[in-house]
Amino acid sequence: MKLVFIQTGGTIDKDYPNKTKGWAFEFGEPATNRILENLNPSFEFEVITACQKDSLEITDKDRQHLVELINSQNTNKFIITHGTDTMIETAIYLGSCMKDKLIIITGAMRPERFSNSDAAINLGCSIAAANLLEKGVFVTMNGIVKEHTAIGRNIETGKFY
Amino acid sequence: MKLVFIQTGGTIDKDYPNKTKGWAFEFGEPATNRILENLNPSFEFEVITACQKDSLEITDKDRQHLVELINSQNTNKFIITHGTDTMIETAIYLGSCMKDKLIIITGAMRPERFSNSDAAINLGCSIAAANLLEKGVFVTMNGIVKEHTAIGRNIETGKFY
Amino acid sequence: MKLVFIQTGGTIDKDYPNKTKGWAFEFGEPATNRILENLNPSFEFEVITACQKDSLEITDKDRQHLVELINSQNTNKFIITHGTDTMIETAIYLGSCMKDKLIIITGAMRPERFSNSDAAINLGCSIAAANLLEKGVFVTMNGIVKEHTAIGRNIETGKFY
Amino acid sequence: MKLVFIQTGGTIDKDYPNKTKGWAFEFGEPATNRILENLNPSFEFEVITACQKDSLEITDKDRQHLVELINSQNTNKFIITHGTDTMIETAIYLGSCMKDKLIIITGAMRPERFSNSDAAINLGCSIAAANLLEKGVFVTMNGIVKEHTAIGRNIETGKFY
Numbered sequence: 064m065k066l067v068f069i070q071t072g073g074t075i076d077k078d079y080p081n082k083t084k085g086w087a088f089e090f091g092e093p094a095t096n097r098i099l100e101n102l103n104p105s106f107e108f109e110v111i112t113a114c115q116k117d118s119l120e121i122t123d124k125d126r127q128h129l130v131e132l133i134n135s136q137n138t139n140k141f142i143i144t145h146g147t148d149t150m151i152e153t154a155i156y157l158g159s160c161m162k163d164k165l166i167i168i169t170g171a172m173r174p175e176r177f178s179n180s181d182a183a184i185n186l187g188c189s190i191a192a193a194n195l196l197e198k199g200v201f202v203t204m205n206g207i208v209k210e211h212t213a214i215g216r217n218i219e220t221g222k223f224y
Numbered sequence: 225m226k227l228v229f230i231q232t233g234g235t236i237d238k239d240y241p242n243k244t245k246g247w248a249f250e251f252g253e254p255a256t257n258r259i260l261e262n263l264n265p266s267f268e269f270e271v272i273t274a275c276q277k278d279s280l281e282i283t284d285k286d287r288q289h290l291v292e293l294i295n296s297q298n299t300n301k302f303i304i305t306h307g308t309d310t311m312i313e314t315a316i317y318l319g320s321c322m323k324d325k326l327i328i329i330t331g332a333m334r335p336e337r338f339s340n341s342d343a344a345i346n347l348g349c350s351i352a353a354a355n356l357l358e359k360g361v362f363v364t365m366n367g368i369v370k371e372h373t374a375i376g377r378n379i380e381t382g383k384f385y
Numbered sequence: 386m387k388l389v390f391i392q393t394g395g396t397i398d399k400d401y402p403n404k405t406k407g408w409a410f411e412f413g414e415p416a417t418n419r420i421l422e423n424l425n426p427s428f429e430f431e432v433i434t435a436c437q438k439d440s441l442e443i444t445d446k447d448r449q450h451l452v453e454l455i456n457s458q459n460t461n462k463f464i465i466t467h468g469t470d471t472m473i474e475t476a477i478y479l480g481s482c483m484k485d486k487l488i489i490i491t492g493a494m495r496p497e498r499f500s501n502s503d504a505a506i507n508l509g510c511s512i513a514a515a516n517l518l519e520k521g522v523f524v525t526m527n528g529i530v531k532e533h534t535a536i537g538r539n540i541e542t543g544k545f546y
Numbered sequence: 547m548k549l550v551f552i553q554t555g556g557t558i559d560k561d562y563p564n565k566t567k568g569w570a571f572e573f574g575e576p577a578t579n580r581i582l583e584n585l586n587p588s589f590e591f592e593v594i595t596a597c598q599k600d601s602l603e604i605t606d607k608d609r610q611h612l613v614e615l616i617n618s619q620n621t622n623k624f625i626i627t628h629g630t631d632t633m634i635e636t637a638i639y640l641g642s643c644m645k646d647k648l649i650i651i652t653g654a655m656r657p658e659r660f661s662n663s664d665a666a667i668n669l670g671c672s673i674a675a676a677n678l679l680e681k682g683v684f685v686t687m688n689g690i691v692k693e694h695t696a697i698g699r700n701i702e703t704g705k706f707y
Contacts, residue, residue: 064368079396079495088410102345103333105366105385172264173401176499178339178661184263187348187367194349194369195356205266206348207225208355224266235562240656249571334562337660339500386690424667425655427688427707494586500661506585509670509689510677516691517678527588528670529547530677546588 065107065138066193068095069129071153072116073146075171075182090115094175095144098183104190118146118153118170126156133157133164139198140165142189147172147221150202154211158200166200167192167208172221226268226299227354229256230290232314233277234307236332236343251276255336256305259344265351279307279314279331287317294318294325300359301326303350308333308382311363315372319361327361328353328369333382387429387460388515390417391451393475394438395468397493397504412437416497417466420505426512440468440475440492448478455479455486461520462487464511469494469543472524476533480522488522489514489530494543548590548621549676551578552612554636555599556629558654558665573598577658578627581666587673601629601636601653609639616640616647622681623648625672630655630704633685637694641683649683650675650691655704 070076070093078091095110113129114121133141145153147170154168169189175182188203202214204223216223231237231254239252256271274293275286294302306314308331315329328350336343349364361372365384368375377384392398392415400413417432435451436443455463467475469492476490491511497504510525524536526545538545553559553576561574578593596612597604616624628636630653637651652672658665671686683694687706690697699706 074401079499098345099367101334101340101342102367103342103383105368105383173262173498176495176501177401178498178500179262181262181264183344184259184348184351187345188352188355190345190367191349191352191364191369192356194367195353203352206260206263206351206355207266208352222264222266240557240660334659337656337662338562339659339661420667421689423656423662423664424689425664425705427690427705495584501584503584503586505666506581506670506673509667510674512667512689513671513674513686513691514678516671516689517675525674528582528585528673528677529588530674544586544588 064140064194065109066190067136067138067141068093068108068110069132069141069143070095070110070112071114071118071121071125071129071143071145073118073144073170074173075144075175076115077174078176093144094182095186097175098186101183116146118149121146121149121153123156126153129153130157130160133161133166139163140193141167142186142193143168144186145170147204150204151211151214151216154200154202154214158211161200163198165193165196165198167196167203168201169203225301225355226270227351228297228299228302229254229269229271230293230302230304231256231271231273232275232279232282232286232290232304232306234279234305234331235334236305236336237276238335239337254305255343256347258336259347262344277307279310282307282310282314284317287314290314291318291321294322294327300324301354302328303347303354304329305347306331308365311365312372312375312377315361315363315375319372322361324359326354326357326359328357328364329362330364386462386516387431388512389458389460389463390415390430390432391454391463391465392417392432392434393436393440393443393447393451393465393467395440395466395492396495397466397497398437399496400498415466416504417508419497420508423505438468440471443468443471443475445478448475451475452479452482455483455488461485462515463489464508464515465490466508467492469526472526473533473536473538476522476524476536480533483522485520487515487518487520489518489525490523491525547623547677548592549673550619550621550624551576551591551593552615552624552626553578553593553595554597554601554604554608554612554626554628556601556627556653557656558627558658559598560657561659576627577665578669580658581669584666599629601632604629604632604636606639609636612636613640613643616644616649622646623676624650625669625676626651627669628653630687633687634694634697634699637683637685637697641694644683646681648676648679648681650679650686651684652686
């Protein structure tokens with residue numbers, strides 16, 4: 064199995080570089096790198112960056128770029144880390160045009176840099192899903208794995224179901 | 225989906241209570257509790273304890289006790305946290321007698337208390353596997369999901385394949 | 386020894402509550418509480434909140450409120466956690482009017498919630514300074530302890546000297 | 547200010563390397579390195595290793611070796627990380643023969659690798675003590691700074707006072 068992890072930004076990758084002047088919250092290198100270092104994976108993988116954006120700023124142009132990036136890769140299984148606010152929109156967009164690849168989308172409610180983050184658990188979920196599924200577009204958040212047509216989110220609590 | 229998590233001990237649950245006199249390394253409450261708190265799961269679950277042992281001390285009597293504990297539960301999907309040294313032996317034991325349940329076995333190379341632990345990723349893998357599989361006995365370590373008949377381990381590196 | 390810890394906000398206390406819609410970064414309960422729980426202190430203490438603000442928003446009115454809060458306490462030794470951007474201004478303000486108390490000001494370059502935070506080290510520095518000093522207003526950042534009249538900061542790197 | 551940090555082993559440095567067969571708990575590189583990386587110190591420093599032992603195994607020969615190591619350094623301020631069980635014995639030994647140097651001894655109740663460790667706070671305490679003191683042998687644990695002749699420990703709770 065070979066997995067390609069694609070960074071798009073989102074809470075999971077929010078970091079806090081050493082700078083002055085207020086809320087210096089920025090996107091850093093993919094949190095996926097740090098999580099995979101702890102995992103020591105028994106599968107082949109690559110980590111690439113599509114963009115580094117808050118998901119409220121992700122446009123259909125970014126999504127089209129994702130489609131092209133995925134199609135340019137010489138493999139079939141992808142895990143995309145993504146902000147939670149428009150994760151479902153991106154899943155639906157990709158689901159409408161990517162029929163032959165497996166794409167798992169995940170992210171985090173709290174940055175991976177946080178000691179109480181859900182990033183490592185969510186990425187673990189997406190990795191097991193990539194082991195067991197063959198094609199389609201899925202979301203893994205809050206410990207569930209659902210197709211892009213079935214996943215929902217409670218706007219009040221932020222919880223996916 | 226309802227998942228029952230069963231603690232048996234192992235590295236994942238090793239803790240370091242506030243005491244004097246040397247290597248006061250002991251098993252604490254299930255690390256699963258802390259991981260699930262960060263996850264905020266969208267599935268029903270329960271966490272129970274079968275035993276708190278280093279896996280080198282797990283005997284077939286303990287494994288028989290596990291079988292009985294599993295059979296006594298009113299559900300079909302189980303995740304067992306277990307020490308890595310005899311994880312495969314326990315998987316084979318359960319695989320030989322549990323035909324109608326889904327059992328995922330996982331653990332960690334470094335205690336969940338460690339900031340560089342693999343516990344959360346591995347538990348995430350096992351949770352997604354429990355979403356997607358229906359029955360059988362599986363191991364999830366190092367980012368792979370394999371049946372008890374297919375999983376192996378490199379004795380030199382400790383890595384599962 | 387009795388120490389009173391006073392929260393004013395700043396990076397050290399930035400938390401990331403479970404919500405939707407973008408950069409939901411907010412001030413939470415004092416990080417001091419979590420750090421002191423790990424320390425298990427052999428001294429008496431109390432943790433109180435003056436305000437929860439980014440330090441760029443701290444005004445002289447807030448500083449005057451701090452003076453009154455400190456004067457209202459029945460003790461002589463205080464540790465203030467504060468944002469780094471105006472930490473020195475607050476130190477100078479307090480230094481000009483608090484002559485008989487000991488006040489140590491500290492904070493963090495990365496939120497205490499981050500696994501690579503400097504919060505615990507900095508609070509440790511301020512606690513030892515409170516053990517060893519009797520009066521005056523001091524800043525402890527980057528491993529140094531300096532009076533409000535002696536502390537400086539490199540605006541480019543954010544480092545105190 | 548130049549500080550020399552000396553590793554002797556103890557709980558603070560206990561790590562858990564990736565290996566098979568039971569309780570593979572070993573001493574790793576000085577935890578001091580990881581803590582100082584987070585601190586980004588505004589003072590000169592060096593980190594050296596005297597030994598890597600559980601403090602119950604530290605002998606007077608090791609302590610004599612420490613004296614020689616300290617005397618061989620071209621500086622006056624030292625922070626020794628040490629196991630807690632015989633920390634006071636080592637402090638008394640050094641206190642009896644090191645009259646002109648400043649030596650601060652600290653350690654941790656839980657390994658620095660633990661996410662709930664007290665290591666960073668304790669090292670922070672010792673760094674501030676090194677800023678403010680000139681000579682003598684001191685212990686910093688549980689948020690207090692005391693001379694080797696004044697420090698005590700509650701054997702039941704493990705707490706220093």
